[in-house]
Amino acid sequence: MATNQEDVKLLGATGSPFVCRVRIALKLKEIEYKYVEENLGNKSEELIKYNPVYKKVPVFVHNDKPISESLVILEYIDEIWKQNPILPNDPYQRSLARFWSKFIDDKIVGASFKSVFTIDENEREKHIEEATEALHILENELKGKFFGGEEINFVDIAAVFIAFWIPLVHEITDLKLFTDEKFPKLYNWSQEFLNHPVVKESLPPRDPLFAFFKARYEGLVAASK
Numbered sequence: 001m002a003t004n005q006e007d008v009k010l011l012g013a014t015g016s017p018f019v020c021r022v023r024i025a026l027k028l029k030e031i032e033y034k035y036v037e038e039n040l041g042n043k044s045e046e047l048i049k050y051n052p053v054y055k056k057v058p059v060f061v062h063n064d065k066p067i068s069e070s071l072v073i074l075e076y077i078d079e080i081w082k083q084n085p086i087l088p089n090d091p092y093q094r095s096l097a098r099f100w101s102k103f104i105d106d107k108i109v110g111a112s113f114k115s116v117f118t119i120d121e122n123e124r125e126k127h128i129e130e131a132t133e134a135l136h137i138l139e140n141e142l143k144g145k146f147f148g149g150e151e152i153n154f155v156d157i158a159a160v161f162i163a164f165w166i167p168l169v170h171e172i173t174d175l176k177l178f179t180d181e182k183f184p185k186l187y188n189w190s191q192e193f194l195n196h197p198v199v200k201e202s203l204p205p206r207d208p209l210f211a212f213f214k215a216r217y218e219g220l221v222a223a224s225k
Helices: 015-028 045-050 070-080 091-114 120-141 153-158 160-171 184-194 197-202 206-224
Strands: 010-011 034-037 058-062 063-066
Touching: 010 015, 015 070, 015 160, 015 197, 045 058, 058 070, 063 070, 070 091, 070 120, 091 120, 091 153, 091 160, 091 184, 120 184, 153 160, 153 197, 160 184, 160 206, 184 197
Parallel strands: 010 034
Antiparallel strands: 010 058, 058 063
């Protein structure tokens, strides 16, 4: 647990998968912290002060020292609080965990969002193909119940986007990209992961988030006409 001498704060936005990563790690580590909800349409002075370069969430503040970028924050949390480790001890396995987590951000997050929020049909199909190919690659890397074996680890936390956000945004257009038929191992992993007590308590409410993304999609469609 964080001691009374430690000031731990998280600046975030409820619907962000990157913020959710940090919340899962903090819950897993049993770290007490103050959560500050940011309005990204009207960014606070505190957010701009702590993240002047990107002005994005999440920002993790530990004893008034800010850290941004979710994967960097996860590593920092794991180095400071040793209980319930999320990165492997073995240097090679740690490197693999970093590699696959970055792979998720580089190859899956953007393509999966764009497979819904791209109006041009040809461009949208390219994003669907890119996301499908990347998910197949990740499917082949899953060897156990979780990426961390019997316990969730760094890659599992990074992949919360796949388990929660992909099905949610794809439901808007009834896109059947991530299914148990196409990705049996990843799909089973997603169900185990979402039912993990720590994860369940860290996820945002689904219905308001679905309504937000649906309105965003409808706005894009309307603007394109």
